[in-house]
Amino acid sequence: MATVVALPLPALPSGWSADKDFKVVGKVTQDHATQRTIEPVGPHFLAHARRARHKRTFSEDDR
Amino acid sequence: MSEKKAAPAPGDRVVIGLTFGNSNSSIAHTVDDKAEVIANEDGDRQIPTILSYVEGEEYYGQQAKNFLVRNPQNTVAYFRDFLGKDFKSIDPTHNHASAHPQEASGTVSFTIKDKEGEEADPSTLPVSEISARYLRRLVGSASDYLGKKVTSAVITIPTNFAEKQKAALVAAAGEADLEVLQLISEPVAAVLAYDARPEGEISDKIVVVADLGGTRSDVSVVASRGGMYTILATAHDYEFAGFALDKILMDHFAKEFLKKHGGKDPRDNARSLAKLKQESEATKKALSLGNNASFSVESLSEGVDFASTINRLRYETIARTVFEGFNRLVESVVKKAGLDVLDVDEVILSGGTSHTPRIAANLGYIFPKTTTILAPSTTPTAINPSELQTRGAALQASLIQEYEADDIDQSTHAAVTTVPHVNNAIGVVSLSESGEEVFIPIVQPETAVPARRTVHVAAPKDGGDVLVKIVEGNTHIKVTKPEPKANGDSKAAKVEDAADSDEDSDFSDDEEEEEEEKREKVWKIGSTLAEAAIRGVKKGGKVEVTINVNADLTVVVTTREIGAKGGVRGTISA
Numbered sequence A: 001m002a003t004v005v006a007l008p009l010p011a012l013p014s015g016w017s018a019d020k021d022f023k024v025v026g027k028v029t030q031d032h033a034t035q036r037t038i039e040p041v042g043p044h045f046l047a048h049a050r051r052a053r054h055k056r057t058f059s060e061d062d063r
Numbered sequence B: 001m002s003e004k005k006a007a008p009a010p011g012d013r014v015v016i017g018l019t020f021g022n023s024n025s026s027i028a029h030t031v032d033d034k035a036e037v038i039a040n041e042d043g044d045r046q047i048p049t050i051l052s053y054v055e056g057e058e059y060y061g062q063q064a065k066n067f068l069v070r071n072p073q074n075t076v077a078y079f080r081d082f083l084g085k086d087f088k089s090i091d092p093t094h095n096h097a098s099a100h101p102q103e104a105s106g107t108v109s110f111t112i113k114d115k116e117g118e119e120a121d122p123s124t125l126p127v128s129e130i131s132a133r134y135l136r137r138l139v140g141s142a143s144d145y146l147g148k149k150v151t152s153a154v155i156t157i158p159t160n161f162a163e164k165q166k167a168a169l170v171a172a173a174g175e176a177d178l179e180v181l182q183l184i185s186e187p188v189a190a191v192l193a194y195d196a197r198p199e200g201e202i203s204d205k206i207v208v209v210a211d212l213g214g215t216r217s218d219v220s221v222v223a224s225r226g227g228m229y230t231i232l233a234t235a236h237d238y239e240f241a242g243f244a245l246d247k248i249l250m251d252h253f254a255k256e257f258l259k260k261h262g263g264k265d266p267r268d269n270a271r272s273l274a275k276l277k278q279e280s281e282a283t284k285k286a287l288s289l290g291n292n293a294s295f296s297v298e299s300l301s302e303g304v305d306f307a308s309t310i311n312r313l314r315y316e317t318i319a320r321t322v323f324e325g326f327n328r329l330v331e332s333v334v335k336k337a338g339l340d341v342l343d344v345d346e347v348i349l350s351g352g353t354s355h356t357p358r359i360a361a362n363l364g365y366i367f368p369k370t371t372t373i374l375a376p377s378t379t380p381t382a383i384n385p386s387e388l389q390t391r392g393a394a395l396q397a398s399l400i401q402e403y404e405a406d407d408i409d410q411s412t413h414a415a416v417t418t419v420p421h422v423n424n425a426i427g428v429v430s431l432s433e434s435g436e437e438v439f440i441p442i443v444q445p446e447t448a449v450p451a452r453r454t455v456h457v458a459a460p461k462d463g464g465d466v467l468v469k470i471v472e473g474n475t476h477i478k479v480t481k482p483e484p485k486a487n488g489d490s491k492a493a494k495v496e497d498a499a500d501s502d503e504d505s506d507f508s509d510d511e512e513e514e515e516e517e518k519r520e521k522v523w524k525i526g527s528t529l530a531e532a533a534i535r536g537v538k539k540g541g542k543v544e545v546t547i548n549v550n551a552d553l554t555v556v557v558t559t560r561e562i563g564a565k566g567g568v569r570g571t572i573s574a
Ligand SMILES: Nc1ncnc2c1ncn2[C@@H]1O[C@H](COP(=O)(O)OP(=O)(O)OP(=O)(O)O)[C@@H](O)[C@H]1O
Pocket: B020, B021, B022, B023, B024, B025, B046, B212, B213, B214, B215, B216, B217, B241, B242, B243, B281, B284, B285, B286, B288, B350, B351, B352, B353, B354, B355, B356, B386
């Protein structure tokens, strides 16, 4: 279930290089997040709760 | 949870969804994962939350409501909000025309004659007992309909129900021999009812739920993210609700009656007033469907019959202040959530009063055209607003009926439900037609983590090596004011930030200003988190970008050319 975007990505600037073609520049810090309460309702919450309680990731859950 | 009897084993449960309002209640169950609302033995799906005793015989629902005219002192109505409350803190406004609440043995109680015989003593019953008796009738109806004894329910509650109120409701249900599987929020039940439709697509959206009932209006802003719901803000109002619309029609017809017949004001006599109220409510409901409605009461005052009609336009004119109240309430809660009307994708109209076409139309004026207003008069496929909550509750009941009570408790515990939500969006940078950098959101703001989202983005037309730049993003509202038309061609438009612009949106029928300012939501690119390269993408190729935000805010990026081997994976530690 992926969204499709028509606007193209830019071309790679010449001279760009990184180990394994991936470069970390910043991070999402705690002050970029707020603790809130998800409503314990619906099938997607149940999947979330199941992952949380069994400490499973999305991909482990997919299998 | 229930102290009286052992709860049924999960495999033995028969479950329903139940809404228990101050005005109406309803019951629903699921058939093949679809919610169906159950009609009681009177054929009602909206069952008035009223209990009445005549000669020791107990009546509930519409039959009890009919007794408000002839037997008000032994009829108990509008009591749900008194459960679990101190007498000092209740508002008895709506109980004037039926049994009055009083303080007895430290709780809100009603004194009514519930036993047969002239000389039988009246009983003073706490609101918990009234609730239990009423709930027992609902469960009885559901059991009759299903042909099996209903054992358990998911019940909806307002978002501002306190712990004591919740406990009192669970206890009253227990008295009625009903296991409460879970109490869920009314607005969330409404969102779930929509999302569970076969055609319902799970997407990331901001939803406003306007629950307009009989004695109260409750509005919530819900961030719906991949089928998970977070309430961002709520507002409650006890002034603008269905009863206020009844009152307007009551005053209207009382005045008409006096003009025509003179004599005593029907509002000064309890029985006349009850008749006036009953028929005004019926007229109000008829006006939701037709352009004209009749009003007719036998022996309205001093034995004089009265019949009249009213058209919708007249009604909408005299009820305008109430309708404006609904709009203000909705606007206030959007603001409280720190959002703009442009951020709202959907408005779900819930509750009986939401059948009113003018209310849906007025809300349409405060939101942009891109906002879907889900009401019967605006969207043909809208779900009956009176049934949304009970449908959502039934769906939830069927989802959890197999769970042990302990599992349900654990899953709904704060350790599982309270999680970080990202403040900013996370996405990639694309190029607009004019070659400018634009933000493409992948994970929306207010998404609970852990979260995973995937997009497919076009590569440059000719393919080649592609830059996947992962950035944070945020929105702001751009306001474009048209220049005064004085100098003819006025292409130069003034742009200013809307942060503190006053948004007194006018939903009235007054003539609109010729030149309206243009407000739009635009994404701003924030700080860069990471960069990745996808090399040698073929002409016309597409790139898949998946973002996983873990519970500790670590971001894992996976990206590859669709249909090609390999790809890049990287981790941005928090
Ligand atoms: N078709 C209709 N058109 C207009 N109003 C309606 C319609 N149907 C029901 N109502 C009104 O809706 C109100 C009841 O709303 P609802 O059934 O959502 O009750 P509730 O949640 O129990 O109310 P509350 O707890 O606020 O008292 C009443 O004022 C009723 O007159």
